[in-house]
Amino acid sequence: MPIKTTNIMKNIISKYCIIKPNELIVDGKQEIIDTENNKFGAFMKSIYKHYEVKYPKYFKMDNLSKLAFIASEIVLNDKSHINELEPTKIGVILQNSHSSIDTDTKYNETIKDKENYFPSPAVFVYTLPNVMIGEICIRNKFQGENTCFISKEFDAEFITEYVGELLDSGKLEACITGWADYIDGEYSAMLFLVEKNKENKKDNISFKPEFINQLIK
Amino acid sequence: MSKIYTIADNIITSLGFTSKENFTLLMQGKSGISKTSDPKITQKPLQVSQVDSEKLNTEFEKLGNSKEYTRLEKLMILSIADALKQTNINTANNDTLFVFSSVKGNINLIEDENHPFENKRINLWAIADTVCNYFNSTTKPIFISNACISGVTAINTGAQYLKTGKFKHVIVCGGDIISEFTPSGFQSFKAVSENPCKPFDANRNGITLGEGVGTIILTTNDKLVNEENPVIFRGGSNTNDANHISGPSRTGDGLYYAIRNTLKESAKENTNIDYISGHGTATQYNDEMESKAISWAKLNHVPVNSLKAYWGHTLGAAGIIECIAGIHSIKENCLIKTLGYSEHGVSEPINVITEFKKTKVSNFLKTASGFGGSNAVAYFSELNAD
DSSP: OTTOOSSOOSEEEEEEEEEETTEEEETTEEEEEOTTOOOHHHHHHHHHHHTTOOOGGGGGSOHHHHHHHHHHHHHHTTOGGGGGSOGGGEEEEEEESSTTHHHHHHHHHHHHOTTSOOOOHHHHTTSSTTHHHHHHHHHHTOOSOEEEEEOSSOOHHHHHHHHHHHHHTTSOSEEEEEEEEEETTEEEEEEEEEEEOOSOOTTOEEOOHHHHHHHTO | OOOEEEEEEEEEBTTBSSHHHHHHHHHHTOOOEEEEOOTTTOSSOEEEEOOOHHHHHHHHHTTSOGGGSOHHHHHHHHHHHHHHHTSOOOTTSTTEEEEEEOSSSSTHHHHOTTOSSOGGGGSHHHHHHHHHHHTTOOSOOEEEOOGGGHHHHHHHHHHHHHHTTSOSEEEEEEEEOOOSHHHHHHHHTTOBOSSSOOTTBTTOOOBOEEOEEEEEEEESOGGGOOSSSOEEEEEEEEEEOOSOSSSOOSSOHHHHHHHHHHHHHTTOOSSSOOOEEOOOOOOHHHHHHHHHHHHHTTOTTSEEEOOHHHHOBOGGGHHHHHHHHHHHHHHHTEEOOOTTOOSBOSSSOOEEOOSOEEOOOOEEEEEEEEGGGEEEEEEEEETTOO
């Protein structure tokens, strides 16, 4: 395994998942493959059922929030020790490319035609990309650093630097971080649960850009 | 650790095209909010604060071809160019980082299907690319879209990068424009006031939206500091209420934690704080929550204002232009009154500033809260202050 290292690791990825059209990968293993080529909503719902998520608010979310939320449920599944940390020491730091443009466009349809003008607060609230972070925080009562960065492509170097500093400076003990992007039926998510390294184990994955780039290759 | 100095700034709003023009009118208690019935912005009369379009284009033509840039890009380029004039930083050097904040970016390109730009320009990162190209920047910019706390988050993020030593200078620029998109959305929430907003007041009835951009330049290089007692950034924090996506915490816990964390990072006790620049959007829930957080932090006695009745809620600019106003409050030793406030309307007895006052100001806390349950706080003080 090339991702092992003998150096002492400060911060480790204790779980990660990758969601792409019709495929879910968890800790490097293909967990679900959708052979029926379902659309986004149906594929997400199959993951929701597979993990036995029970959260009615999920069905009110826009697609970007659904994607980030489902990915967060997967990386937090069987990680109950995270909930024992101080809430303000758990952060959610995400990146994406298309901000909330998918929902912005949907909302714009409701105000375009002055004869058929029906702006909806339930749609408008999702015209903010950081609301996906808010949804994850509400679900898990996480109250730490939370920021949504917009970048054309996923930037592992930036994320490891920024989140690494929050962990190293003691502002955070753990962080959900990575990427969630949704636009017009195209989507991808890569979420990492990052924690301070408590004991050196041979399977630990160091929270460094070179290792992340191998994981998501 | 190196100090983080504030060395230059700019504000562009309805009140003017420089920090000085804006701050002079704040000192005089003048508001830039007025009523519009422009059908491109609203279906019914709306109170709003807008940048003068004619002046924007005239000023921009001095710098570049107006047709090649969107309204927001022009505002950002003008703002950064004015801030850069006040200092000696080469934006082409790899020791200078750009950090941007905007909530809705070039949203007018989604609304206007006949816009003359490439479609990719609707992306927030494309704004950063366009503005960075203008200034020949060679470093990868950071773009933050964190609802109403975006501006304070951008300053905190820029400062974090300076602390790591990876960059020497950070140019933080944030802004948002007014189109139909945002007013219609807040109206659908019944969160827009019919009259100019009244922060912390008993008769407050919602927000007034505004257009604006702000730029602040931070550096760790003391050779660029021209003042004997410059204003420095001391610390900052972001937290989440984890309560509701469109309503703030009822207890103020998230904002309180952000204040607590900020003071801890700043090595500052909650005594001798001279001024709090509040968020004060004038919605029922926000102002009430803020009063609870301030009270929880035992800062009831500290003079607090909201500047929203001067230039409206400028979203991605708000945190930046309000920090700049705080810095100028230190430099001018004065406190700006909370325009729109007359009868105390929040449950905690916070000390809302009702009159313009000349008084020694050595430091301030800036607070912000927004959709998604987010809160951000930053603390600035004079270099020679506790």
